[in-house]
Amino acid sequence: MSDATLNPANPLDRQTRRAALAALLMGGAAAAAWKLTPTQRMASLHGDFKLEALIPQRFGDWQVDAAAVGGVVNPQQEELLKQLYSQILTRTYVNALGQRVMLSIAYGNDQRDGMQMHYPEICYPAQGFRLASNAKADLNLAGRRIPARRLETVLANQRYEPVTYWTVIGETAVRGGSDKKLAEMRYGFQGLIPDGLLFRVSSVDRDTKAAFELQDRFTAALLASVAQPALNRLAGA
Template sequence: MTHIADAAGHAESPTNPAGRQTRRAALATVLMGVSAVVAWQLTPTQRLSAVHGDFNLDTAVPKAFGDWQLDTTAVGGIVNPQQEELLKRLYSQILTRTYVNSQGQRVMLSIAYGNDQRDGLQLHYPEICYPAQGFRLASNRKVDLQLAGLVIPARRLETVLGEQRYEPVTYWTVIGETAVRGGTDKKIAEMRYGFRGVIPDGLLFRVSSIDRDTAAAYALQDQFSTELLTAVPVAVRGRIAGVDHIG
């Protein structure tokens, strides 16, 4: 009867594959062990937020700057209570304010910050949460904002609620030390930190205003954002806009 010699010099009968099965099981065990070691080595262990230090949005963002001051008469926007509760679990800080200038123009500001946002921010981009609250998304486009001497990759949306409330939106995301538009760019930034063993923090900066004139709304939002970034200390500006863009 013909026998087949295995790698260790043992004979195996083609009618009895027990030896082949044993070798496959051993190989699978080795591969599983190697995968576990690689995964352990690549698992981030250091929080970037600890390196950056404490960050308090309520005190870091001034209530008055340039031609803007906190609007104490503003009524809160439309909020889904369940979504708000979920956001509180995902983010360690959420700042929501409405500002008004000397001409009576208003801009709504929302900043959500989390010290571990590897998977959280992408779930709550404005193009997702606005339609979830009943808004129609009329447009969604990429832009490079020129603000306070910085170039910030961002997105601009046109949203409409019941053909009555026209609310253009501008937003960007910061992962660790880099401003990104979200999606693939966000994942790439997270992977870069992961390979260094670092857990990045994350921030989503959003401004919006109620205006049927979309171009005028975006111009106002740019003016507001520029004055805000100019008013805060450089370290805070880096956290809000991405320090890779700070000269």
């Protein structure tokens, strides 16, 4: 027998085998981690865009309300949003009946753990609103089903502001929470770093049912007015 042959009964030989196996496992883990680490930003695949140019100022029966003074804004919250998102669009639209809907779209080009969405159920209470309800909703808009959330928010028992929102991660519309994390993981396994967009509409109305119906009509008209690439960004592919 050659002197180079390992003897299983020899403690030194057993240590050598364990060390070799450990090195092999560590090398395999490192290779797997490198393989699974996302490297390609979906933002670069989607190409540059500007929310200001993407969203029309007039569509259907709606146009930007030049007289609108904006919503309730907490300066600290506004600063946080600027850190989280690369673009934020905030507008108020009015129709021929004088009905108003507030639109807010926030876009972030990197949705890894360090840069997460700031959801309305968090930012509204941070601005003094009471969250009266938070429910799931499936919206049938633009020929697709969009998983969304409906909120009822109240400020000082005077301003009643129902809210509808959803999130788009990469090219997938999600409700947020665990659905968002699963979408990020699916893209990560493909080596992709997803971008993210939060689409939110709200209106001041004590009649919650009427407010949500108005928001759906507004959103349907908006999505119908944009081209397919923009539609995929706003509502998922």
